[in-house]
Amino acid sequence: xxxxxxxxxxxxxxxxATRAIGDVSFELGEREFVCVVGPSGCGKTTLLxxxxxxxxxxxxxxELKGGPVTEPPEEMALVFQEYSRSLLPWLSxxxxxxxxxxxxxxxxxxxxxxxxxxxxxxxxxxFIDRYPWQLSGGMQQRVAIARALAYQPEILLMDEPFAxxxxxxxxxxxxxxxxxxxxxxxxxxxxxxxxxxxVYLSNRIVVLTPSPTEVREILDVDLPYPRDQIETKELPEFxxxxxxxxxxxxxxxxxxxxxxxxxxxxxxxxx
Ligand SMILES: Nc1ncnc2c1ncn2[C@@H]1O[C@H](COP(=O)(O)OP(=O)(O)OP(=O)(O)O)[C@@H](O)[C@H]1O
Ligand SMILES: [Mg+2]
Numbered sequence: 593x594x595x596x597x598x599x600x601x602x603x604x605x606x607x608x609a610t611r612a613i614g615d616v617s618f619e620l621g622e623r624e625f626v627c628v629v630g631p632s633g634c635g636k637t638t639l640l641x642x643x644x645x646x647x648x649x650x651x652x653x654x655e656l657k658g659g660p661v662t663e664p665p666e667e668m669a670l671v672f673q674e675y676s677r678s679l680l681p682w683l684s685x686x687x688x689x690x691x692x693x694x695x696x697x698x699x700x701x702x703x704x705x706x707x708x709x710x711x712x713x714x715x716x717x718x719f720i721d722r723y724p725w726q727l728s729g730g731m732q733q734r735v736a737i738a739r740a741l742a743y744q745p746e747i748l749l750m751d752e753p754f755a756x757x758x759x760x761x762x763x764x765x766x767x768x769x770x771x772x773x774x775x776x777x778x779x780x781x782x783x784x785x786x787x788x789x790x791v792y793l794s795n796r797i798v799v800l801t802p803s804p805t806e807v808r809e810i811l812d813v814d815l816p817y818p819r820d821q822i823e824t825k826e827l828p829e830f831x832x833x834x835x836x837x838x839x840x841x842x843x844x845x846x847x848x849x850x851x852x853x854x855x856x857x858x859x860x861x862x863x
Contacts, residue, residue, distance in 0.1 A: 593779055594620040594643065594661075594747060599652035600804070601638050612638040614804035615652075620747070625773060625780045627790035629837060630800030631845050636783045637673060639805070640751050643781070644670055656747075669745035671736050673752045678736055679724040685711060686720045689739045696743075710742035711735075713772050730761035734768070741772055747779045754789070763821050766793060770819060787841070791833045792819060799837055801844040808844050811836065 601613040612635040620626050630636055641647035643654050645661040654661040656668075664670075669692070672678050679688050689707045698706070711720050714734035724732050733753060740748055750769075754762045766789060773780055784790050790797050791813055799808040813833060815824055824830055 593622045593624075593657060594781075595653075595655045596639075596643060597653045597655070599639070599642055599649050599654065601635070601642055601647065602650045603638075611804035613642070613649075614801075614806045616800070616805060616807055617652075618798050618807060618810060620779060620781055623777065623779055624796060625770075625782065625794045626796045626798060627794035628781065628783045628798045628800060629785060629787060629790045629841065630805060631802050631841060632785055634800050634803045635805040636785075636800065637751055639800075640670070640749050640781070640783055644668055644749055665747075667746040669740035669743045669748050671740050671748070671750040671753045673755060679732055681724055684721050684723055685716060685727075685735050685738075688724065688735055689742050692739060692743045706742045706744065707738075710738040713741055713775060714738045714768060730757040730765065733757060733765065737765075737769070737772070741776060744776065745778060747781070750780065750782045752784055753782075754784075755786075762789075767819075767821065769793065770817070774818075787834055787837045788825070790837065791815070791830055792821075792824060797833075797837060799840045799844075808840050 596619070597617050599613055599616045600611075603610040603612055616639060618626075628636055628639065638647065642649045643661070645654070645663045645665065648662075656665050680691070683691070686707055689710055690703060693703050693706060708717070708720070711717055714737050716731060716734055716738065719727060719731065724735065727735065737753070754765045757765065769780070769782075770793065782790075782793060794813050797811045797813060799811070800806070801808045811833065815827060815829055
């Protein structure tokens with residue numbers, strides 16, 4: 593569905609150049625839920641911006657269904673890291689959610705139906721005429737998700753969407769996104785630096801190295817859906833995957849090479 597081929601991105605030129613992405617390749621299959629994990633500042637947001645056509649890569653390609661992505665494709669919706677800045681404070685929940693639909697040729701009744709369904713899917717029906725500043729952080733983030741859902745994207749790209757909510761709300765939002773994924777039948781790419789979250793949500797994890805980032809490893813997550821915050825996390829396979837990803841990131845941060853797999857981890861202090 594979406595393929596990233598030898599993508600690299602350098603910001604600026606000459607002495608001020610910052611190489612954010614070294615060389616990244618991976619594919620996103622139809623209806624997959626892929627999580628991208630990597631240390632803070634490794635280039636995750638940059639990668640997402642390149643994948644959505646918001647930013648031009650320095651080298652490499654992004655292809656959607658075989659065609660190059662040069663601008664945000666119609667089939668795609670994005671939920672950003674800083675949701676509080678992505679909602680418009682002078683518009684109600686309804687007004688915010690309807691925004692991206694203005695570009696679609698829909699009559700008023702269809703538009704209203706999509707908006708109300710999406711707001712219902714995130715459990716905010718009772719708040720549809722409120723304003724963002726009347727809602728909690730977790731609720732605002734659900735509005736941002738509803739806005740993406742109403743648009744009915746084939747692909748949803750999310751950049752650490754739950755980073756700034758409390759643990760309980762975060763768990764609820766994780767379950768919400770798994771449910772709406774079933775309901776809306778989407779392909780999802782989800783960026784996070786939370787290892788547990790990446791294992792809990794995805795069917796595949798792309799582990800990135802520190803900046804300039806490269807793919808460290810791609811893992812399959814063969815845990816059954818539907819997932820459950822308690823039962824899934826008690827499975828031995830969950831613990832195993834979690835530990836594996838944790839080690840990969842720890843070693844990558846310490847600058848070790850991939851083939852140092854069997855080395856003792858206690859010596860892994862960065863110089
Ligand atoms: N507009 C920009 N101009 C110059 N450098 C940038 C710009 N945006 C990001 N960078 C640099 O690129 C690198 C990757 O940044 P990016 O925001 O993609 O990382 P990230 O993995 O999303 O970080 P975080 O985990 O904090 O969200 C960083 O070194 C950052 O300083
Ligand atoms: Mg980021």
